[in-house]
Amino acid sequence: xxxxxxxxxxxxxxxxxxxxxxxxxxxxxxxxxxxxxxxxxxxxxxxxxxxxxxxxxxxxxxxxxxxxxxxxxxxxxxxxxxxxxxxxxxxxxxxxxxxxxxxxxxxxxxxxxxxxxxxxxxxxxxxxxxxxxxxxxxxxxxxxxxxxxxxxxxxxxxxxxxxxxxxxxxxxxxxxxxxxxxxxxxxxxxxxxxxxxxxxxxxxxxxxxxxxxxxxxxxxxxxxxxxxxxxxxxxxxxxxxxxxxxxxxxxxxxxxxxxxxxxxxxxxxxxxxxxxxxxxxxxxxxxxxx
Amino acid sequence: xxxxxxxxxxxxxxxxxxxxxxxxxxxxxxxxxxxxxxxxxxxxxxxxxxxxxxxxxxxxxxxxxxxxxxxxxxxxxxxxxxxxxxxxxxxxxxxxxxxxxxxxxxxxxxxxxxxxxxxxxxxxxxxxxxxxxxxxxxxxxxxxxxxxxxxxxxxxxxxxxxxxxxxxxxxxxxxxxxxxxxxxxxxxxxxxxxxxxxxxxxxxxxxxxxxxxxxxxxxxxxxxxxxxxxxxxxxxxxxxxxxxxxxxxxxxxxxxxxxxxxxxxxxxxxxxxxxxxxxxxxxxxxxxxxxxxxxxxxxxxxxxxxxxxxxxxxxxxxxxxxxxxxxxxxxxxxxxxxxxxxxxxxxxxxxxxxxxxxxxxxxxxxxxxxxxxxx
Numbered sequence: 215x216x217x218x219x220x221x222x223x224x225x226x227x228x229x230x231x232x233x234x235x236x237x238x239x240x241x242x243x244x245x246x247x248x249x250x251x252x253x254x255x256x257x258x259x260x261x262x263x264x265x266x267x268x269x270x271x272x273x274x275x276x277x278x279x280x281x282x283x284x285x286x287x288x289x290x291x292x293x294x295x296x297x298x299x300x301x302x303x304x305x306x307x308x309x310x311x312x313x314x315x316x317x318x319x320x321x322x323x324x325x326x327x328x329x330x331x332x333x334x335x336x337x338x339x340x341x342x343x344x345x346x347x348x349x350x351x352x353x354x355x356x357x358x359x360x361x362x363x364x365x366x367x368x369x370x371x372x373x374x375x376x377x378x379x380x381x382x383x384x385x386x387x388x389x390x391x392x393x394x395x396x397x398x399x400x401x402x403x404x405x406x407x408x409x410x411x412x413x414x415x416x417x418x419x420x421x422x423x424x425x426x427x428x429x430x431x432x433x434x435x436x437x438x439x440x441x442x443x444x445x446x447x448x449x450x451x452x453x454x455x456x457x458x459x460x461x462x463x464x465x466x467x468x469x470x471x472x473x474x475x476x477x478x479x480x481x482x483x484x485x486x487x488x489x490x491x492x493x494x495x496x497x498x499x500x501x502x503x504x
Numbered sequence: 505x506x507x508x509x510x511x512x513x514x515x516x517x518x519x520x521x522x523x524x525x526x527x528x529x530x531x532x533x534x535x536x537x538x539x540x541x542x543x544x545x546x547x548x549x550x551x552x553x554x555x556x557x558x559x560x561x562x563x564x565x566x567x568x569x570x571x572x573x574x575x576x577x578x579x580x581x582x583x584x585x586x587x588x589x590x591x592x593x594x595x596x597x598x599x600x601x602x603x604x605x606x607x608x609x610x611x612x613x614x615x616x617x618x619x620x621x622x623x624x625x626x627x628x629x630x631x632x633x634x635x636x637x638x639x640x641x642x643x644x645x646x647x648x649x650x651x652x653x654x655x656x657x658x659x660x661x662x663x664x665x666x667x668x669x670x671x672x673x674x675x676x677x678x679x680x681x682x683x684x685x686x687x688x689x690x691x692x693x694x695x696x697x698x699x700x701x702x703x704x705x706x707x708x709x710x711x712x713x714x715x716x717x718x719x720x721x722x723x724x725x726x727x728x729x730x731x732x733x734x735x736x737x738x739x740x741x742x743x744x745x746x747x748x749x750x751x752x753x754x755x756x757x758x759x760x761x762x763x764x765x766x767x768x769x770x771x772x773x774x775x776x777x778x779x780x781x782x783x784x785x786x787x788x789x790x791x792x793x794x795x796x797x798x799x800x801x802x803x804x805x806x807x808x809x810x811x812x813x814x815x816x817x818x819x820x821x822x823x824x825x826x827x828x829x830x831x832x833x834x835x836x837x838x839x840x841x842x843x844x845x846x847x848x849x850x851x852x853x854x855x856x857x858x859x860x861x862x863x864x865x866x867x868x869x870x871x872x873x874x875x876x877x878x879x
């Protein structure tokens with residue numbers, strides 16, 4: 215049990231949390247503006263591949279992170295074009311993008327390395343700079359959302375876009391910008407995973423972390439700090455269950471595997487009473503109908 | 505208030521259609537290229553490769569000498585494999601890809617169809633039906649997860665042999681199974697690991713399935729021939745591809761004293777190698793020489809799926825419609841242990857002698873590595 219209650223468990227939780235925390239912040243930003251971006255998993259895997267290939271070819275994992283950010287912005291522009299400009303169904307579009315991204319990254323990965331060649335490991339960034347990076351991003355998001363006019367406008371676009379529009383704010387532009395910014399952060403989360411703890415890429419390397427991030431946004435009540443704390447809680451649960459499995463408890467291992475999800479579900483149920491769901495979440499805005 | 509793009513409704517429908525068209529074209533292009541990849545290898549079959557195996561594997565040549573259908577003519581069987589991930593995984597998928605291509609190059613089969621990223625369920629069933637309609641026989645479903653799909657489709661094609669990677673002798677009619685006796689090389693790897701390292705054994709698999717448990721227990725048994733006090737633990741990661749979670753599992757085991765890692769599944773193994781690189785332990789490669797993945801990789805084992813698939817083809821050539829449990833053990837050339845070059849000089853003479861003796865006893869049948877999936 216000493217192994218479970220150790221500093222190692224906390225650091226493991228932190229390593230598991232960082233990519234999910236960044237992705238959750240990205241999802242939260244766009245959802246606060248009223249855009250439900252279900253493409254987070256696809257954005258993470260896209261950022262992961264961009265980070266891996268860039269680091270492999272240029273040798274700098276920091277450039278890998280930058281590449282992840284830029285690829286996320288490009289994908290975000292594509293998504294915002296469909297979600298905001300075209301008013302496409304946000305659930306279908308997000309799911310379709312994730313499916314496309316999972317296939318496209320597999321295809322590009324295959325094209326980058328031939329059969330029979332072990333994909334090389336890349337240089338990695340140690341944890342302290344990545345923790346600082348995440349805290350800086352968190353601080354910026356908190357300040358912008360709570361202390362600036364931009365944050366108010368973002369919230370207005372998600373709560374009452376008609377009112378925001380009547381006050382002279384360009385709801386569509388706000389939603390475009392938040393979707394691009396949120397997508398960039400989600401892709402950065404994928405790049406952090408590959409350029410930080412792992413140093414390698416395989417097919418489906420994000421393994422569903424994007425979906426966890428989306429759940430965390432609800433868990434966090436669409437607030438930035440709880441998003442990051444929720445990611446840490448989820449990572450900590452995973453770290454604990456892996457360590458408990460190594461001890462002789464006699465409990466079926468499936469119970470431990472379910473632990474992070476069970477904790478998240480319980481938290482969701484408890485927090486569900488105080489739902490802060492943006493009123494216009496998932497609803498396209500059309501000035502002609504306003 | 506600036507006028508936004510939303511004020512141009514007449515353009516939205518064509519744009520949506522165009523976007524859908526571009527998306528569909530991208531998907532089709534990607535799928536098309538994937539399917540084309542195996543075909544790109546086919547020119548190699550033009551070479552007189554049928555002579556090469558005679559020197560390497562005389563036993564495997566016997567059916568070829570007897571059956572004119574294996575001379576590379578159009579009468580030779582057509583072999584198909586469906587796989588749930590991508591061939592280029594450096595492991596499980598890649599050896600199936602290589603095994604099928606080797607049979608094609610030798611002319612044992614006249615054609616191959618290798619389909620990757622086929623999810624179990626309706627997609628897999630559709631793929632296998634199409635392959636059966638196109639005359640492919642045998643049809644190999646290269647994952648444990650295809651079991652139900654294979655049985656469903658096989659009932660409608662009684663003349664075609666379907667085989668899946670069950671690994672526990674799940675045979676009925678034209679549905680066969682093929683073994684993954686990875687605990688045999690795991691035992692040998694355990695001897696090497698305990699020779700170069702003190703500490704405990706750490707096993708990990710995507711899930712807690714018998715083959716994975718047996719690998720860890722055989723690895724531990726091999727290590728205990730060198731140090732009887734060696735202990736071991738096993739962790740189910742919960743996913744076959746989550747490398748980060750697997751790495752954290754291995755680091756947790758390392759915190760508890762583990763220094764010798766053996767993974768079951770690609771993701772768990774990659775995670776263990778990364779963890780061993782950081783903690784100074786040794787890790788074993790899984791289905792494929794993974795020595796390039798890190799300085800911690802002491803040894804790996806390769807899987808001769810060419811020999812396994814050839815048994816299935818032999819049944820088809822013989823006109824059989826009853827499948828069987830296809831098993832090629834280590835002693836029959838089904839697997840081999842590859843010691844990483846960086847470690848060759850660091851294994852003691854006593855350790856190497858113990859390894860050689862155990863290998864010889866397995867090959868001559870005087871010793872059978874126990875299949876222990878309980879503890």
